Structure formats: structure tokens, C-alpha cells
Amino acid sequence: MTALAHPPPHPGPLGWLLRRSGVLLRVCGLVALAGLGATVVLGLWLTPQDRVMGNLVRLLYVHPPVAWVAYLAFGVTAVASLAYLWPRTRAPFWDRLAAASAEVGVVFCALTLATGSIWGRPTWGVWWTWDARLTTTALLLALFVGYLALRRVTVDPDARARRSAVAGLVASADVPIVHMSVLWWQTLHQAPTVLRPGFGDPTLATPMAWTLLVSFVAFTLAYVWLVGNRYRLAVLEARQEDEGLQLAIAERLAEAGPGGGSRPVTVGVS
Amino acid sequence: MLREAALVAGKDLRIELRSRVGAQQVAPFALVVLVLFAIAFDADHALLQQASAGLFWVAVLLAAVLAVQRSFAVEASDAARDGLRLSGLDPAAVFVGKAAAIGLQLAVLQVVLAAGVVVLYSSALRDAPVVIGSAALATVGLAAAGTLYGVVAASLGVRETLLPLLLLPVVAPVLLSASKAWQAALVPGSGDPATWLRVLAVFAVVYVAAGFLFFGSLLEES
Amino acid sequence: MSYVIAGYSVVFATLGAYAGWMLRRRRRLSRSLGVGSGRWRP
Numbered sequence: 187m188t189a190l191a192h193p194p195p196h197p198g199p200l201g202w203l204l205r206r207s208g209v210l211l212r213v214c215g216l217v218a219l220a221g222l223g224a225t226v227v228l229g230l231w232l233t234p235q236d237r238v239m240g241n242l243v244r245l246l247y248v249h250p251p252v253a254w255v256a257y258l259a260f261g262v263t264a265v266a267s268l269a270y271l272w273p274r275t276r277a278p279f280w281d282r283l284a285a286a287s288a289e290v291g292v293v294f295c296a297l298t299l300a301t302g303s304i305w306g307r308p309t310w311g312v313w314w315t316w317d318a319r320l321t322t323t324a325l326l327l328a329l330f331v332g333y334l335a336l337r338r339v340t341v342d343p344d345a346r347a348r349r350s351a352v353a354g355l356v357a358s359a360d361v362p363i364v365h366m367s368v369l370w371w372q373t374l375h376q377a378p379t380v381l382r383p384g385f386g387d388p389t390l391a392t393p394m395a396w397t398l399l400v401s402f403v404a405f406t407l408a409y410v411w412l413v414g415n416r417y418r419l420a421v422l423e424a425r426q427e428d429e430g431l432q433l434a435i436a437e438r439l440a441e442a443g444p445g446g447g448s449r450p451v452t453v454g455v456s
Numbered sequence: 457m458l459r460e461a462a463l464v465a466g467k468d469l470r471i472e473l474r475s476r477v478g479a480q481q482v483a484p485f486a487l488v489v490l491v492l493f494a495i496a497f498d499a500d501h502a503l504l505q506q507a508s509a510g511l512f513w514v515a516v517l518l519a520a521v522l523a524v525q526r527s528f529a530v531e532a533s534d535a536a537r538d539g540l541r542l543s544g545l546d547p548a549a550v551f552v553g554k555a556a557a558i559g560l561q562l563a564v565l566q567v568v569l570a571a572g573v574v575v576l577y578s579s580a581l582r583d584a585p586v587v588i589g590s591a592a593l594a595t596v597g598l599a600a601a602g603t604l605y606g607v608v609a610a611s612l613g614v615r616e617t618l619l620p621l622l623l624l625p626v627v628a629p630v631l632l633s634a635s636k637a638w639q640a641a642l643v644p645g646s647g648d649p650a651t652w653l654r655v656l657a658v659f660a661v662v663y664v665a666a667g668f669l670f671f672g673s674l675l676e677e678s
Numbered sequence: 679m680s681y682v683i684a685g686y687s688v689v690f691a692t693l694g695a696y697a698g699w700m701l702r703r704r705r706r707l708s709r710s711l712g713v714g715s716g717r718w719r720p
Contacts, residue, residue, distance in 0.1 A: 226686060241679045248689050293696055297689055304685040328625035335621055339612050345677045349608055352670045353622065356604065359662055360626050367629040367655045371636065408693065415700050422707040429711065 207414065215411040221404025228397040236394075242308060247397050249301040251405040253323065256298050259291030259409060260330060264358030267351040278424070281347035284354055285337055286416035288330050290409060295327040318372040322365050329357040343424065457549045464545065464553025469560065471530050478523065478561050483568050486519040490572050501578065508579035509638035513631050515569055516562065517598070520627075521620050523561050524602035527554055528610040537610070540675070547672030551603060555667065559599035566591055583641035586649045590637035593656035597630050600663035607674045630659055 229247035236243035266284035269275045302320055303313050314320065336353050340346035472478050493511045497503050504511070531537040540550060573579055581587055602623060609619040637652040 222690070226690070230682070230686065241682055244682045245685045248685055252689060290696075293692065297692055300688050301685050304681055304688065308681050325625050325628050328621075332618075332622040332625060335618060336608065339614050339618060348673060348677055352674055353605075353608060356663075356666050356670070357626060359666065360629070363629045363655065363659050363662065366658075367632050367652075370651050370655070371632055412693075412697065412700070415697070415704065419700055419704050419707070422704060422711065425711055426707055 211411060211414040211418075214407055214414070218404055218407035218411050221400055221407060225397065225401040225404050228393070228400065233393045233397050239309070242305065243394070245301060245305045246394070247401040249298065249305055250398075251401045252294050252301060253298040253319075254402060255405050255409045256291055256294040256323070256326070258406070259287045259294055259413070260326065260358065260361070262287040262413070263291060263330070263333075263354050267354035267358070270347060270351040271355065278343075278347065281351065282417055282420040282424070283413070284351065285334075286413045286420055288333055288354065289416055290412045292327065292330050292334060293412075294409070295323060295330065298323050299327065316372070318365075318369045321368045321372070322361075325364050325368075326361060329360065333357055343427065457546050457552070460545045460549035461552035461556065464540075464550050465556040465560075466553075468527060468530070468554060468557035472557070472561060477526055478565070482519050482522050482526070482561075483565055485522060486515045486565060486569055487572050489515040489518055490569065490576055494576060504577040505579050506643065508573050508577045509642055510631075510635040511577070512569055512573045512638065513594075513635045516566060516594075516634075517624065517627060517631055519565055519569075520558075520562055520598050520602055521623055523558050523565070524606040524623065525616065525619055527558050527603070528606045528615070532610070537675075547675055548668050550675065551667045551671035554606075555599040555603040555664075558602055559595050562595050562598060563591075566595070579642055581642065582644070586637060586641040586653070590634050590641075590649065590653055590656055593653065593660050594630050594634040597656060597660040597663055598627055600660065600667050601627055601630075604663065604667050604671060604674070607671060611677075629655060633659070 225247055229244050233244070233247075235241055263284045266280045266287065270277070270280035270284065299320065302323070306315060306320075307313050333350065333354055337346055337350050340349055490511065493507075493515075494504060497507070531540060570581060574581060605619060605623045605626065609615040609622060612618060633652040633655040636647065637649040637656070640647045640649040640652070
């Protein structure tokens with residue numbers, strides 16, 4: 187295990203991106219922040235009420251974007267897991283990306299359920315309903331909480347990467363099956379009473395449509411910023427693990443003393 | 457490959473026959489779960505009868521977690537897992553063998569539980585082809601997913617708590633589809649089981665394939 | 679409207695807290711690792 191002062195250089199456009207990543211990330215964060223601010227201002231003040239739902243329609247500017255990001259995040263985890271398992275593209279980059287995206291995804295997934303619940307209470311009168319989308323999202327959350335728990339428990343980085351990649355991929359493969367089965371389940375129970383605040387209405391107020399667009403872009407950029415930073419944190423954590431390990435080795439060797447290392451150096455736990 | 461799988465399955469089943477953990481612990485546990493449901497629902501006969509399909513499959517799922525843990529626990533001692541790795545057996549065969557052993561135990565368990573449901577909840581089992589077909593597909597899927605996640609959790613100290621967290625959300629579609637299929641069979645007029653059988657089949661195919669692809673590398677890691 | 683405010687607050691408070699935690703941890707780790715200075719042992 188060699189401790190590198192600098193990560194190995196990447197060729198090509200990816201390398202260009204990675205070298206500029208600090209600046210790009212900061213710009214991304216600032217634009218996201220501006221976008222989110224705009225979403226709040228537009229969503230809470232400047233857009234009109236809906237004919238049917240009144241003020242509740244303002245949740246349209248947070249709930250769907252947050253849900254979209256959750257699914258995007260898990261999609262990225264699935265792709266990154268696949269990329270890690272593919273021998274030609276295997277690199278710690280994909281493992282860390284998968285982990286970072288999964289963690290951000292769990293946050294957004296929980297937010298999806300929370301905002302969905304908050305929207306549902308005044309609309310349907312209940313905090314929760316077993317409609318297809320909410321149920322699938324709840325199971326999605328469970329799948330990825332499990333994924334994160336698995337990562338936390340495995341200590342050896344290579345084993346962790348391999349195991350998580352498989353677990354991540356297999357969990358992602360389950361998502362369409364979950365979606366399919368729950369959708370069939372729910373279309374049997376009730377007519378598709380999906381919240382459609384004037385969507386079918388071709389005269390969807392233009393400010394609403396624009397705000398929706400702004401919110402989607404803003405939350406997506408926020409996702410990118412969060413994952414970028416979480417990734418960098420993961421790199422730092424890996425270095426810390428490395429350093430901690432080397433310290434432990436050095437201490438053990440020092441312990442063994444000039445008499446030679448008759449005691450085996452055991453590091454790491456199973 | 458099949459012969460190697462049969463070897464592994466035979467080993468697991470022989471251990472089970474000799475230790476009788478399945479018969480003496482897992483099956484009683486599943487039956488206790490059925491009783492607990494009855495207590496929780498205040499012995500409401502009508503409700504229990506209506507809910508039999510779902511309650512049956514929840515009990516099966518919980519028992520499946522135990523069966524999977526047991527299947528990998530038997531190799532935790534005496535470096536038996538190392539032995540399995542170094543034996544030169546095709547990892548796919550190990551996967552099929554272990555999954556088959558788990559599947560067989562689950563099948564026997566289901567027969568016992570079905571009797572339990574008939575007796576305890578006074579539900580009547582009808583439409584044997586759907587009941588047996590869906591159970592068979594569900595069992596294949598459960599065994600495959602269980603074996604895959606079992607080996608992931610096998611070498612971890614927290615295996616007992618991690619395995620349920622990993623496995624149960626993944627097999628939720630199996631619970632859903634099998635319950636719906638059985639409901640369609642048990643309660644005439646409550647729907648068409650065809651879609652559910654299809655979901656069960658898809659799940660089984662996906663997880664058997666995943667097992668073939670990944671079990672080997674996961675076994676190496678454990 | 680209170681539900682709307684609740685919804686927005688939950689979202690932004692959570693994201694803010696998460697971002698804050700990440701940045702703080704990053705700062706702490708880079709400081710303790712002395713990133714940039716040569717504290718690496720071969």
C-alpha cells in the first residue's frame with residue numbers, strides 16, 4: 187500500500203475535469219445556491235396559487251425535484267458500481283463515487299418521503315399512503331440504507347469496494363422489479379389518483395412551469411456539488427485510513443524493538 | 457457443474473439432517489410467527505382468513521433469513537469456508553448447491569406452514585397449480601437472493617443484523633407477488649395471478665443470474 | 679400554507695446541515711492530514 191502525495195494523473199478530458207474540479211465544484215455550488223434561492227423566492231412568493239390545490243401547489247417546486255435527484259443518485263451508484271466491477275474500468279474512483287452518490291441519494295430519498303408525506307397530509311388527510319410511488323421510494327431507501335450499512339461494516343478497502351459494488355448493482359437490479367410489482371399492486375387498488383396540479387391543463391401558468399424548471403436544475407446542481415464534495419471527503423478519509431494504518435505498522439515495528447520482529451504484525455480486523 | 461452443485465447441496469442437507477436445526481428451530485419459529493400474528497390481530501377469524509396469504513409469506517420470509525444465516529454459519533467454523541474456496545469447486549456450482557439446499561429447506565418449511573395456515577387460520581387452499589407454481593418460483597428467487605446476500609454478510613461480525621437489513625427489502629417484490637398470487641388462488645374472484653407469477657419468474661431469473669455472476673468473487677472476499 | 683413552509687424548511691435545513699457537516703469534516707481532515715505538506719511516509 188503506497189501512500190501517494192498526489193493522485194495518479196488521469197489522461198484526456200476526464201483528467202482536465204478532475205484537475206479543474208476544485209474551481210468547477212465551487213462554481214457549481216454557487217450557481218446551485220443561487221438557483222435554490224430563486225426557487226424559494228419564486229416558489230413561495232412570485233408564483234400563483236393553483237386553482238385546485240391552492241398554496242399546496244408550491245410543494246411542486248421541492249417534492250418532484252428532490253425525488254428526481256434521489257433516483258438520479260441511485261442511478262449513478264448503479265452505473266458506478268458496474269464500472270468498478272468491469273475489469274477494464276476498475277478504479278477506486280468509481281467505488282468512491284458510488285458511495286458518495288448513495289449517501290447523497292439516501293438524504294434525498296428521505297427528503298422525498300418527508301415532502302411527499304407533508305404534501306399528502308393536507309391533500310389526502312393521511313401522513314402516508316401506499317401508492318406505488320411512495321412505496322417504491324420507501325423500499326429504495328431501505329435498499330440503500332442497507333448498502334451504506336454494508337460499507338460501514340467492511341474494513342478492508344478492496345473487499346469493501348468489491349462487496350459494495352456487487353450489493354449496489356444487485357440492489358439496483360431490484361429497483362425495476364420493485365417498481366413493476368408495486369405499480370401493478372396499486373393500479374388494482376385505486377384509480378390512478380396521481381397529483382396532477384394542472385398538468386393536464388395546457389394552460390399551466392408559465393411562471394409555474396419556469397419555476398419548476400429552475401428548481402429541477404437547481405436541485406440537480408446541488409446534487410452534483412454535494413456528491414463532488416462527498417467524493418473529496420471520501421478521498422481524504424481513505425488517506426486518513428492509509429496513514430492510520432502506516433502509523434500502526436510503524437508503532438508495531440518499533441515495539442518489536444531491536445531484537446527483531448518476532449511478534450507478527452497484525453493489522454486490520456475481519 | 458451439476459455434480460459439484462449436488463455435492464455442495466448434499467453436504468448442506470446432510471448437515472441439516474444431522475443437526476436438525478431447521479426442524480427443531482426454524483420451523484417452530486415460523487409457526488410461532490403465525491401464532492403471534494393471530495394474537496396481534498386479536499384472533500379475528502375473518503381477518504386472519506383474508507390475510508392468510510400475506511401472513512404466510514411474511515412468516516416464510518422471516519424463516520428464510522434464518523435459513524440463510526444458518527447455511528453460512530455452518531461454514532464459519534474450522535475455516536470451512538476457506539476449504540470451500542480452495543476445494544477447486546466451480547463457484548457457480550457452490551452457489552447453485554447452497555441455493556438448492558436453502559430452497560429445499562424452504563420448500564419443506566412452506567409445506568409445514570401451509571398446514572399451519574390451514575389449521576390456525578381456517579383458510580382453505582385451492583387452485584393447487586397457482587399455489588404450488590408461485591411458491592416454487594418464489595422459493596427459487598428467495599434462495600438465490602438469500603445465498604447471494606448470505607455470502608456478502610457471511611464473514612462479517614454483524615452478520616445477524618446486517619443480513620435481514622440487506623435481504624428483506626430486496627425480496628419485498630417476492631412477498632408482494634407471492635401474497636397476491638396466493639390470494640388470487642385462495643380467495644376466488646380476487647384477481648388474476650398471471651402478472652404475479654410473471655414478476656416472481658423475473659425476480660428468480662435476475663437473482664439466479666446475479667448469483668452466477670457474482671457469487672464467485674464474493675466467496676473470494678469473504 | 680404552514681405545510682408548505684414546513685416542507686421547504688425540512689428540505690433546506692436538511693441539505694444545509696448535510697453540506698455543513700461535509701465541509702466541516704473536510705476541513706478537519708485536511709488540517710490533520712496536512713494535505714499539501716510532505717507528511718507522507720513511504
